[in-house]
Amino acid sequence: MTLAATIAPQLPYLRRYARALAGNQGGGDAYVVAMLEALVEDPRLFDGDCDSRIATYRAFSRVWNAMTTAYDAARDLEAPHHRLDKITPLPRQAFLLTAVEGFSPDQAAQVLECAPAAFSKLVETAGREIGAQVPADALIIEDEPLIAMDLEHLVAGLGHKVVGNPRTRSEAVDMAHALRPGLVLADMHLADGSSGLDAVNDILKSFDIPVVFITAHPELLLTGQRPEPTFLIAKPFDEDMVRAVISQALFFRTGEPAPAA
Structure with a gap:
């Protein structure tokens, strides 16, 4: 298969990613064209030994990061994308690769050519910077104390505040109405056999x-068979994925935060 045929299926998604980075269609598309031109000049920019999607995004990242003026395009963005300009460059890429493009943390680390530990710090930085822009009071509906503590640590590390940890459906509903949180993290099976899904509904x-x-x-x-949740993480969870999904849920939310009680 030719290089062009290998890359072609990835281009619609790569344009989406590039537009999110640049903050506008024209700027994003221009950088995709720059990557294609660079590949014509030097096909070695594409790592044929790895997965074609990873290799395509890696080639784009090499071009994007080499063009130091790339980030100027993000200065005049409209909500919610104007907030991307306030996230430092590499953490911004880490956030978008996981939260928008659906790469796992390991895959995104390969795209950015960094170690998993370094990528974890990028995701944490992105989440913290997003948290500083859209801080939220979080309710953690979880009946396992150790898991609840882990989640509270992750949420606090992103700049949010945990206001409660109900363990049953009735506790969750009562606490939500009293505290009006801006984010809910919920398990399915709760302490008294009740359902976290019912509590959320x-x-x-x-x-x-x-x-x-x-x-x-x-x-x-x-x-x-029914509307499915937009944000779903399986246990045992990866901490980077939790950070990325929480940041995504808050960053791209369309409604306003719940008003104070």
């Missing part, structure tokens, strides 16, 4: 709020 009847499900049983939510 009860909460969403009263006000709109981004919800991230973190569960050992994702198949119970991915049935195809």
Whole structure:
């Protein structure tokens, strides 16, 4: 297969990524063209030994990061993308690769040609910078104390505040109405045998709020028979993925934060 045929299926998604980085269609598309021109000049820019999608995004990242003026295009963005300009360059790429393009942390680390530990710091930095722009009060609906503590540490590290840790459906609903959080993290199976899904549905009847499900049983939510959650993480969870998904849920939310009680 020719290099052109290998890259072609990736181009629609690469343009999406480039536009998000540049903040506008024209700027993003121009950098994709710059990558293609660079590949014509030097095909070795494309690493044929790795997955074609990773290799395509890696080639683009090499071109993007080599062009030091690339980030100037992001100065006049409209919400929510104007906030991307406030995220430092490499963390911004790490965030978009995982939160928008769907790469796993390991795959995104390969795209950016950095070690997994270094990539983890990039994701953490992006989440912290996003948290500084869109801080939220978080409710963690989780009946396992150690897991709840881990999640609280991750959420706090992103600049958010955990306001409660209910362990049952009724506790979750009562606490949500009293505290009006801006983010909910929810498990499926709760302490008294009640359902985290039912708790979330009860909460969403009263006000709109981004919800991230973190569960050992994702198949119970991915049935195809009813509306499925936008943000879903399987246990045991990867910390980088939790950070990326929380940041995504808050960064791209369309509604306003719940008003104070």
